[in-house]
Amino acid sequence: MMQKTIFYHDTDCGGVVYYGNYLKFFEEARTLYMQERGYAISELMKRGLFFVVSRQEVEYKYPVRYADVINVDTKILEVSDIKIIFENTITNQNGRLCTKGRTTLVCINAQGMPTPMGADTKKALSPAQ
Amino acid sequence: MMQKTIFYHDTDCGGVVYYGNYLKFFEEARTLYMQERGYAISELMKRGLFFVVSRQEVEYKYPVRYADVINVDTKILEVSDIKIIFENTITNQNGRLCTKGRTTLVCINAQGMPTPMGADTKKALSPAQ
Amino acid sequence: MMQKTIFYHDTDCGGVVYYGNYLKFFEEARTLYMQERGYAISELMKRGLFFVVSRQEVEYKYPVRYADVINVDTKILEVSDIKIIFENTITNQNGRLCTKGRTTLVCINAQGMPTPMGADTKKALSPAQ
Amino acid sequence: MMQKTIFYHDTDCGGVVYYGNYLKFFEEARTLYMQERGYAISELMKRGLFFVVSRQEVEYKYPVRYADVINVDTKILEVSDIKIIFENTITNQNGRLCTKGRTTLVCINAQGMPTPMGADTKKALSPAQ
Numbered sequence: 001m002m003q004k005t006i007f008y009h010d011t012d013c014g015g016v017v018y019y020g021n022y023l024k025f026f027e028e029a030r031t032l033y034m035q036e037r038g039y040a041i042s043e044l045m046k047r048g049l050f051f052v053v054s055r056q057e058v059e060y061k062y063p064v065r066y067a068d069v070i071n072v073d074t075k076i077l078e079v080s081d082i083k084i085i086f087e088n089t090i091t092n093q094n095g096r097l098c099t100k101g102r103t104t105l106v107c108i109n110a111q112g113m114p115t116p117m118g119a120d121t122k123k124a125l126s127p128a129q
Numbered sequence: 130m131m132q133k134t135i136f137y138h139d140t141d142c143g144g145v146v147y148y149g150n151y152l153k154f155f156e157e158a159r160t161l162y163m164q165e166r167g168y169a170i171s172e173l174m175k176r177g178l179f180f181v182v183s184r185q186e187v188e189y190k191y192p193v194r195y196a197d198v199i200n201v202d203t204k205i206l207e208v209s210d211i212k213i214i215f216e217n218t219i220t221n222q223n224g225r226l227c228t229k230g231r232t233t234l235v236c237i238n239a240q241g242m243p244t245p246m247g248a249d250t251k252k253a254l255s256p257a258q
Numbered sequence: 259m260m261q262k263t264i265f266y267h268d269t270d271c272g273g274v275v276y277y278g279n280y281l282k283f284f285e286e287a288r289t290l291y292m293q294e295r296g297y298a299i300s301e302l303m304k305r306g307l308f309f310v311v312s313r314q315e316v317e318y319k320y321p322v323r324y325a326d327v328i329n330v331d332t333k334i335l336e337v338s339d340i341k342i343i344f345e346n347t348i349t350n351q352n353g354r355l356c357t358k359g360r361t362t363l364v365c366i367n368a369q370g371m372p373t374p375m376g377a378d379t380k381k382a383l384s385p386a387q
Numbered sequence: 388m389m390q391k392t393i394f395y396h397d398t399d400c401g402g403v404v405y406y407g408n409y410l411k412f413f414e415e416a417r418t419l420y421m422q423e424r425g426y427a428i429s430e431l432m433k434r435g436l437f438f439v440v441s442r443q444e445v446e447y448k449y450p451v452r453y454a455d456v457i458n459v460d461t462k463i464l465e466v467s468d469i470k471i472i473f474e475n476t477i478t479n480q481n482g483r484l485c486t487k488g489r490t491t492l493v494c495i496n497a498q499g500m501p502t503p504m505g506a507d508t509k510k511a512l513s514p515a516q
Contacts, residue, residue: 310401
């Protein structure tokens, strides 16, 4: 669970968080999630493994506003040899569900080719764990 | 068709456009698309009509890089009294398909309640037109 | 002192934090600084007081990179009836000085006219405090 | 002279362009300025030359708003063997001066060391030209 305060730079002139900026919150949350499980993205990169986003879905249910303090919850829905599907749920300080995101990441090597992430990473990140 | 050159601020340290920034390109393209049909978002706002994104899907198929010149094509898939579904297709200067986005917008009033966009707007934006 | 981890969205294809993004870090740091002293910007807004940036200077001394953990230090250099000058200093996890910023904020009312921030706010934020 | 339309993603909940986003406009304007003179940054990079910002000053004089169409004027104030100082002036569609920026760029090599940009580049970019 990542907690985050909303600043001016997160918002737009509609008075709420810009719809593209939620993807930054998802990136932060899944990075911390992997790091907490011992798989820092910066460490995986040193092993020649990169995760790139191949698909993103977002449902915007309730606006997040300036000075709101949101919770960004992360969960892994599915892991295969080369793919991870994350789900993020954002709620505001009143517990109201604001945004849901589903992000598919593919593991690639330095040449940009899909590459198995390794049995250890796969096991550590699998939902059953 | 909107043409756009990619600058440093569009990219990230992976060397390609940041996955959240495509949503900015979609916003720009659909704004221009509506404006060309006589429905400037800034004019609709003066009539008390606001369009908010309720759903976004993105497929990332090929990376866009610094100094690339992309085409962002816009098409409307569906229009109802209160909803528009846009589809954007991004190709690079070599004609390669890079990104596809599908954005659902809901028309709301100043109080944030779903509101019919009006028969004229609906007709003008309908795919058959 | 605000601590912050650097994510992909903070960086550009030069491999380092985008030069415009430091202004977001400055915003976050001075907002928290004022909040800790009992002057939340969201509360001041309810009293009809808004702070807008009239001048910014930045010196970029050493690049901040992906996964760096930076400290953003905030200090107020000067306060007058309508103006505050902040100074931010960013150091990385090795204590290396990376960036220095100086931001001048002017207090305005809802009509956009310069307005005294009030004796209490001025006193609470003065460097002598 | 670069012309630019302001979109939601450029603005914040204060109803105007976010103060950090002007640095993106400066980047775009100076990139196009150099390109028009035959010095595309992407071409210089292939020769192992990179320009990094070492100093930025911005004066915010009048707010830029959603749907404004701004002109970003670029001029070079000074060129030395390793340094270029750019000045950008932003005016809105009514000719009103909104923002002034001054950006110092240093030419570095792939190892990050200051490096002469070459007599041809220096001459081509010098204000006298």
